[in-house]
Amino acid sequence: MKAPPRSESERLAAAEQRSRRRAQVVAALSADVPAHALLWQPEDTIPYECDGLTAYRQQPLVVVLPETEAQVAAILRTCHRLEVPVVARGAGTGLSGGALPHEQGVTLSLAKFNRILDLDPFARTARVQCGVRNLAISEAAAPHRLYYAPDPSSQIACTIGGNVAENSGGVHCLKYGLTIHNVLKARGFTVEGEPVEFGSAALDSAGLDLLALIVGSEGMLAVITEVTVKLIPMPQLARCIMASFADIRHAGDAVANVIAAGIIPAGLEMMDKPMTAAVEAFVHAGYDLDAAAILLCESDGTPEEVEEEIGRMVDVLRASGAHGIQVSEDEPQRLKFWSGRKNAFPASGRISPDYMCMDSTIPRKRLADILIAIAQMETKYGLRCANVFHAGDGNLHPLILFDANDPDQLDRCERFGAEILEESVRLGGTVTGEHGVGVEKLSSMCVQFSPAELEQMRGLKRAFDAKELLNPGKVVPTLQRCAEYGKMHVRRGLLPFANLPRF
């Protein structure tokens, strides 16, 4: 981490230097965009000081809001010439600080790139600008009985550009895939401001699969301005089972048993008791408040197919120990079942001044282990934690409840979160399933990856961005940071190599 200036005179000198730099950057960018597209007075840049991870804040040097691709190219050329960091930003709903501004950098807001350029129902594709909201794509496709499958819970606000940056998932991704599986092409600009296209309108493209790298790269490799996505036919029918379990282990086993029966549900989600209580108070969906865990299990397809699958799933859930089972009878009831799960985060916001949402993935079979470990950590750190779980794909979202006005609680919350991530890696999982590393999980990356692996990731970034100006300081921690963090990488199976240079 950056050391704070030591004395008053040093602080003043740093502030003066920053102000001179700002004047220089504003003057240069004035040639690229109209005056109204440039924000640099502190009262104008304050709204950009954080994303969905509000615990980390930083005012950017300058905010620029281009309206055309030509302006994006010009801004990037200018920033590259002046060696100014560039942080691309969509709706700012990210949960890992991926769009946290850089103190000496330009925040490139792509909010004005909000047009659907082309929707081709015959080809089942949509070409949209990066600032188009996820849900807006499905709304535009709905008259053709088509939709865009990935549905992160923030889909009413989050943009497709941000989804590409994070490889966002959603509650249906076990069956329908993540962003990577539903995007054909991403068009944008290199750090030097050259136009570039990754992927193609066909199902693949020549050479290395760079699209696979761009998706999930958190704005570190290129600035994406336009995305071509696949649209898929809406299923004729969807129905949801809500099952209650008295024992969280039985709920975990039920998930494995459904999959062992050869069923891939359209959605498979779990909430623990504290989370169920929080969302029930918020949405009044009629959840079983006495259950240790609630499982939501969805089937979609033709009416015959859904009936067959719901029947099989109900049998498996009962045999696995579910004591209460309800099947949605119509669409309003199905949406009601889901309303609590989709509102888990705002509901947590109502029962606690602040919450920090973690995002690890574990092998499904370790669910009970991690939940028991988290319960012990609640005692250890003196904080409460509610859990939602994309049970189908092992992605766990513990929400640690705390009060950010109490510095000690923030500190305990951060250590609690880091311990959950480390435990997840130890159980064979990963520190982030869908929210990204951003700034939040930089230290945890030291636990999951060896120094040589982190060095390779840095080399990969430099292949796209030699001066490391795109979103610098995110995703890949420096080896020095890892040394300071003081925890060696613990990944199962692969022992640290004796012959590796150690920092």
Add this chain to the structure above:
Amino acid sequence: MNAQEPALQRLIDHVRTAAHARAPLAIRGGGTKDFYGQAPLGEPLDMTPFAGIPSYEPTELVVTARAGTPLDELEAALAQKGQCLPFEPPHFGARTTVGGMVAAGLSGPARAAAGAVRDYVLGATLLDGRGEVLSFGGQVMKNVAGYDVSRLLAGSLGTLGVILEVSLKVLPVAPATATVRFAADAAGAIRMLNEWGARPLPIHASAWSGDTLTVRLSGARAAVEAAGVALGGEVVEPAAAASFWRALRDQSGGFFAEARDALASGAALWRVAVPSTTPPLALAGTSLVEWGGAQRWLVSRAPAQEVRGAAARAGGHATLFRAEDKSAGVFTPLAGPLERIHRQLKASFDPQGIFNPGRLYPGL
């Protein structure tokens, strides 16, 4: 994976020695795809001893296999648990390996419906050009910790590193499947496939050639039965259907057998990837249309420039899949920033340029 293990230690030593001498290595599994890409160059690095399935958890839908594992062996292990590799990888011979499958990145008839190899790669361990063992991704479905290097390896033709082990997502085999046939010309078949694609039908694979469109349905029993009724067509008897799709996947019969004969007399087999709605390409030769219209195989004597031009105008690209003369380049040449990024990526993984040099592109 334990670095002290003799089979791995031999590979590491081999790579380090080659890197030191800047001597090219031709990474090789079963050698069934030697024909693909430019000719292998350098001393063979035999991956077949590095084989086995260290973990397979059917209820986690994940299998981890070493590069040298025969694909037949992996698929047999999955079949025992009623699961499969949904992208239907081709077997160009009995010795096809898991490492070769990922490195070539080729997917079979189900690709348009089920996804490609890269869509199922969850993690990989590789040996880089410095002889370091590096792991990326993992054994879980969702993972955005760091760059997705493991998916990048699919289709990299071994140019970035030696793939040691991969973790793949697997899925249950669908309970029901049926194959139906229709008489159609190319334009008609392409139109029908795209129209059907917008409806919630369990279409799993398609192939048009000559004057026949063959369609495979796959999914829940009720859905396959209902779709069969909705689509009509002539039902193909299951055993004949299975052998038809297998031959298509492995390029072992019909259109591809004739293509081999044409190759001997100077024609080329092109794989043209285009948007699925692209009308039949105005190129001389015979063709086979797969993937709902998105993959067009073409046996032709047309100059490479003409084939690549037609593909590019449609928004796609053309690969010289099989040919005696590959002087026109196998893959559509790259330009501008993409070319530069490829070179710099290669240098970051393989600074001495020892892995499969030139197999994908000259100088890479």
